[in-house]
Amino acid sequence: KKKKAKKSAGIVKGIPTSLGADVLRLWVASSDYTQDVNMGPETISRASGQYRKIRNTLRFIIGCLNDWDCSFDFMSKDTIVVREKNENERKISLNLADRYMLHLQNAFNRDISDAYDRLAFSQAMSIVNHFINTKLSAFYLDTSKDRLYADGKLSDSRRAA
Known part of the structure; x- marks a missing residue:
């Protein structure tokens, strides 16, 4: 039989501090x-895996944005406008995968905002995990890696990704 965790009863012991506070925060938010x-070990291990996936995905995205210059580049719904340092502008059309990803991101933003507005934190974390695992990491980032790694730093296809 499961017992209610009470600090005074000495039941709350062995909380794994080696995983770090962020994993415990993620576990709490997901509960x-x-x-x-x-x-238990299984739920904390699951939270640790989710944390690593989120962290690695965000690290990859931030690395891809390393040469993005907000003062020169901006996006609309189907193009990126690049302002060169000589003030010339050129438009880069987004391919179908890029436009689809923007559509999915807008739906994600709407769903996550709705969950937070309702204080449904576990549902919000479920939405985040589903988006990262199925839409972002498994689909878009995987299909964009060739453009990001092989194309030139200032190429249109790399900037569109």
Whole structure:
């Protein structure tokens, strides 16, 4: 039988501090507080895996944005306008995958905002994990790697990605 975790009863022991506070925060955010919250090696391990996936995906994206210059480049819904340092502008058309990803991102932004507005943190984390695992990492980033790694630093296809 599961016992309620009470600090005074000495039951709350062995919280894995080696994983770091961010993993524990993610576990708390992923837990449905409207029901009993389970904590054990399996749930903490799952939160640790989710944390690594989110962190590595964001690290990859930030690395890809390394040469993006907000003062010169901006996006519309189907093009990127690049302002060269000599003030000339040129438009880069987004391919179908890029436009589809922007559509998915807009839906993600809407869904995540709705979940946070309702204080449904576990649902918000579920939306984040689903988006990163199925849409962003497994689909878009995987199909964009060739453009990001092989094309020139200032190439249109790399900037569009």
